[in-house]
Amino acid sequence: MATVAEQWVLVEMVQALYEAPAYHLILEGILILWIIRLLFSKTYKLQERSDLTVKEKEELIEEWQPEPLVPPVSKDHPALNYNIVSGPPSHNIVVNGKECINFASFNFLGLLDNPRLKAAALASLKKYGVGTCGPRGFYGTFDVHLDLEDRLAKFMKTEEAIIYSYGFATIASAIPAYSKRGDIVFVDKAACFAIQKGLQASRSDIKLFNHNDMDDLDRLLKEQEIEDQKNPRKARVTRRFIVVEGLYMNTGTICPLPELVKLKYKYKARIFLEESLSFGVLGEHGRGVTEHFGIDIDDIDLISANMENSLASIGGFCCGRSFVIDHQRLSGQGYCFSASLPPLLAAAAIEALNIMEENPDIFAVLKEKCKRIHNALQGISGLKVVGESISPAFHLQLEESTGCRERDVKLLQEIVTQCMDRGIALTQARYLEKEEKYLPPPSIRVVVTVEQTEEELEKAATTISKVAQTVLL
């Protein structure tokens, strides 16, 4: 070992070099060769662009076959034959010049034509103008936005809420903000298209379980637990999420939330609840499926809903604990990179919340009407009712499918057209058939609102019954 008072004389050092052990010098020789090889070999740079030679360009141009700009589409594609609505799509809707009762718009609480909402929106229009012309980070935050977030958080009894300007983008931005590559999401097979797009954007591993089948979910979670035990280090950094809807749009059923919360605590996953259809519908005061089942709202990690159904506004919101919602203020793509909600719509939403808080009995009335029409529509020959009895948006599917989806769609369209001729406006549930993961069977979607009277519900039931008999037999 070197002594304390060592003299670092250059001559001594060079002498030590001559007396160095052979293995050391050989190793140093190898290292010098390595350095020379590295220094003189080709240095690669990050490719900013790849240049093609002229020959390659010619080859590519010759190979190219132009496809038609517009792919051939049949003449009776629904997107080419749309119905034109004049006036607001409220309780009485004027379709193609014919006045009908609206059983198609998601106007559950009848707030679309409400004079108070219109007054609030007009007052806000006069004060703020129409749009915000900026995202929330660039002078797009107005006091109405903060007010609405505050009111929503208080209404749902959570710590904080965040507003998005487009309902579809709400859940599609919320999921990728928390779930990244390598994380695992357990999602129901009947999840709506917005959830599917959010999952696709998140690049996580998706595990689908059968619709509302808690045993299937349990099996998947158990399998994941076994995998985790094989590799605990990886399991510690993997996040697990369960994404469910409160009231499913595709099937009209309610998710079994108490069992989900039990599974959540057993397998340590986080629940994201999408309450677009159940907000303002289920529960004693309209707070959604958590109130319906009497579950503490803090058990659910994130609740996301869009305001385009019960609240008769535009946009969506997410609510939950502060530290969960705060993350979306920088990571929610739809929040940071889209213009914020027009203030007139935010003011309308605040007024809608006021109305919901002042009249908590409309929710019971709505449930009554749902049960009524659900009962009345049972037993129609050829059509079966799909959905819970208290769900205001349920489906009528063909009892026996003809085997071909197009023919089913045509039959249902015939029923819808004839109902419309008799004054009941219905619609078929439409899907992007090539893009959905689990395409639901074709169906007519019936929507019950608070504004429909009992006579109208009766009339609707008898009309659908008669039309179904004529068309399907």
Place this chain on the structure above:
Amino acid sequence: VNVGVAHSEVNPNTRVMNSRGMWMTYALGVGLLHIVLLSIPVAWTLTNGIHNLGMYVFLPAVKGTPFETPDQGKARLLTHWAQLDYGVQFTSSRKFFTISPIILYFLASFYTKYDPTHFFLNTAALLSVLIPKMPQLHGVRIFGINKC
């Protein structure tokens, strides 16, 4: 990615070693470390050891990024060495950081007069830093170190 410049780089970790002045800062940092350690007799071996320990921890040991990236966590399971230049091998940064521990090793072995014990320590430190940088080991996890 230069400091104080607006860039559209999704993962700044990939280009940070190419920034202006990064190599000079690194060299000066190592020099400063050595000057601080000069009072101790085994200064050169200590410098070599500490430098290689630091390099091992930061480059091929720690995974992910210290900041959130907008690419949904592509780099979460990659070490910084694997992230450099998006995995392209033999770039100038990678060459520089492969050669610099070797230079330090030469200096250390010269100044310790090729003593066998020092040789053993210095060579072990050098190998621990050089072997993970070889392109054949890109993404490989031997002995389950850093696996997952």
